[in-house]
Amino acid sequence: MCRLFGMISNEPLSAEWYLVEAECSLLQQSRADPERLQGDGWGIGYYVDGASCAVRSEKPIYVEVDRYKSVALNTRSKIILAHIRKASNPRGLPSEKLLSIENSQPFFFRNILFVHNGTINIPDEASELLGNYKGMIKGVNDSEIYFWFLVKSIDDGESVEAALIGFEDALQKLWRDCFQSHPKKRRPYVGLNAIFSDGEKLYAYCRYSEEDGDSPSICLRDQPVFQMCFLPGNPLVVASEKMTKSDEWIPLKSGQLLTSWAKGTKVEHRVEMISRV
Numbered sequence: 001m002c003r004l005f006g007m008i009s010n011e012p013l014s015a016e017w018y019l020v021e022a023e024c025s026l027l028q029q030s031r032a033d034p035e036r037l038q039g040d041g042w043g044i045g046y047y048v049d050g051a052s053c054a055v056r057s058e059k060p061i062y063v064e065v066d067r068y069k070s071v072a073l074n075t076r077s078k079i080i081l082a083h084i085r086k087a088s089n090p091r092g093l094p095s096e097k098l099l100s101i102e103n104s105q106p107f108f109f110r111n112i113l114f115v116h117n118g119t120i121n122i123p124d125e126a127s128e129l130l131g132n133y134k135g136m137i138k139g140v141n142d143s144e145i146y147f148w149f150l151v152k153s154i155d156d157g158e159s160v161e162a163a164l165i166g167f168e169d170a171l172q173k174l175w176r177d178c179f180q181s182h183p184k185k186r187r188p189y190v191g192l193n194a195i196f197s198d199g200e201k202l203y204a205y206c207r208y209s210e211e212d213g214d215s216p217s218i219c220l221r222d223q224p225v226f227q228m229c230f231l232p233g234n235p236l237v238v239a240s241e242k243m244t245k246s247d248e249w250i251p252l253k254s255g256q257l258l259t260s261w262a263k264g265t266k267v268e269h270r271v272e273m274i275s276r277v
Contacts, residue, residue, distance in 0.1 A: 118191025
């Protein structure tokens, strides 16, 4: 289980308030619950001249506080994504193999930035969905398969909505064929929550099973842990959980996709249910 953040504005801004200063900033979320420390890496993604970039680390942000604060302060972009990681391990690998810069998020390629909260329980089977893009995988993070599937689908001309639905459908089909090989697992994934951008729009997809969403959020503990939320305005902010107590955060239900974009001096958005279930 990881924590996600995304922000879009009509002009380059710093996200320092939400990443560092707010009462439930990403920094606070990383260590708010001793039983659920987000200690397996962090990253901040942004754009330079239309190209996606990211600063990433395999270390906890509560160990690298000064470096994290410096990156948060000095990163200015119309779109910013951030991620703190509690590593999933569906392959049962030794812990030292899970932690590296290659396994930290955001993942980025050309104009795409991407962060994910959840677990792909059948990563080896799912990687076969990628075709030639399988060779692009750099680490052992199951989330990277999700990322490259979206990149492949978009390159193939599919819409964002079709790519998201297509990944879940493909996982379910794989599961029907391979579930007997995974007797300790109940389903092909735990959480497909993602925030990503093509450099023009910011997308946030909330998708999880109610069976996995019973525990409370990490910081304020006032919403299901997998239920995402967003704060409309300029900038528009979307996150795994509320980052302030006083603002009117709007929940994203499982199956809903938030799409946001800058238009003039405003940031507009729409929310639509895209899941078939």
